[in-house]
Amino acid sequence: MIGFxxxxxxxxxxxxxxxxxxxxxxxxxGIWKEIDISFILPFISVMMMISTFSYDNYNxxxxxxxxxxxxxxxxxxxxxxxTILLILIISIITILLSFIISYxxxxxxxxxxxxxxxxxxxxxxxxxxxxxxxxxxxxGVEKARIMIFILxxxxxxxxxxxxxxxxxxxxxxxxxxxxxxxxxILLIIILLIIYLSYLISLKINLKKEY
Numbered sequence: 517m518i519g520f521x522x523x524x525x526x527x528x529x530x531x532x533x534x535x536x537x538x539x540x541x542x543x544x545x546g547i548w549k550e551i552d553i554s555f556i557l558p559f560i561s562v563m564m565m566i567s568t569f570s571y572d573n574y575n576x577x578x579x580x581x582x583x584x585x586x587x588x589x590x591x592x593x594x595x596x597x598x599t600i601l602l603i604l605i606i607s608i609i610t611i612l613l614s615f616i617i618s619y620x621x622x623x624x625x626x627x628x629x630x631x632x633x634x635x636x637x638x639x640x641x642x643x644x645x646x647x648x649x650x651x652x653x654x655x656g657v658e659k660a661r662i663m664i665f666i667l668x669x670x671x672x673x674x675x676x677x678x679x680x681x682x683x684x685x686x687x688x689x690x691x692x693x694x695x696x697x698x699x700x701i702l703l704i705i706i707l708l709i710i711y712l713s714y715l716i717s718l719k720i721n722l723k724k725e726y
Contacts, residue, residue, distance in 0.1 A: 517586075517590040517593055517594050519603075520581070520590045520591055520593070520594030521593070521597050522600050522699045523577075523600035524568050524594055524595060525601070527568045527571045528564050528567070528568065528602065528645060529599050529649040530567075531563070531564050535564065538556060538695055539556065539560075539609065539613070540562060542556045542613075543613050543616075543617065544613075546613070546617040547620055547621065556572050556606075556610065556716075560606055561599075561603055561641050561645065562608055562641070562644060562645065562648070563603060563672060565595075565598075565599055565602065565645060565648075565659075566648075566652075566657065567596070568598070569652050569657045573656065573657050577591075578591065578721075578724075589617075589718060589721075589722070590719050591713070591721065591722050592714065592717050592718045593718075594654070595714075596649070596710065596713075596714050596716075597647065600710070603638060603642070607634055607638055609635055609667055610637075610660075611630060611631070611634050611701055614630040614633075614634070615627075615630065618630065629642055635699060635702055636650050638706070639702055639705070639706060641707055642686050642706050643709060645709055645713075646712070646713035647664070647707045647713070647716045648660065648664055649713055649714075650713060650716040650720060651663055651664060653717045653720045653721050653724065654724075689723055695716070
């Protein structure tokens with residue numbers, strides 16, 4: 517499986533210059549306008565991981581990978597491992613840049629705010645990618661883009677309805693109760709979401725014909 521992971525990481529190299537440029541631009545914007553740059557995490561992660569699926573599709577990689585022992589399983593496993601590595605790397609870069617920007621702008625570093633904001637974006641990124649991967653494996657990159665857009669719109673509409681119908685007055689009290697365990701709870705939820713998404717993607721890929 518290591519070879520499969522190296523393949524996905526190698527494909528990301530073509531986007532390293534673009535990623536570097538985006539990080540520099542957002543870092544300058546963070547210093548200039550004092551904005552939170554943690555939102556670059558989901559944007560860059562989603563963009564780079566979709567590009568690996570596009571390269572796989574263009575080069576007929578999936579049809580080739582099944583000729584290897586456990587090729588289908590290793591291909592899916594490598595995609596998820598590469599995703600986790602990418603998110604970790606970009607998260608570390610984001611946190612360090614946020615520390616620098618915070619210090620440059622105010623001569624202090626708001627560790628708690630930066631970490632909470634970054635972890636929130638990690639959770640959102642994992643959620644989006646975990647929804648995307650099974651859809652991509654099932655329908656392919658091009659069809660998946662349309663379906664993901666429809667899914668996001670449906671989530672927005674459904675979320676708006678829930679917000680209007682449900683009484684959220686107890687939410688602050690719940691968060692106050694779990695505040696000391698929030699990061700641990702988020703980590704457990706993230707791992708469960710990734711694992712469930714992996715199982716679904718694996719099941720789809722094992723049955724798919726190339």
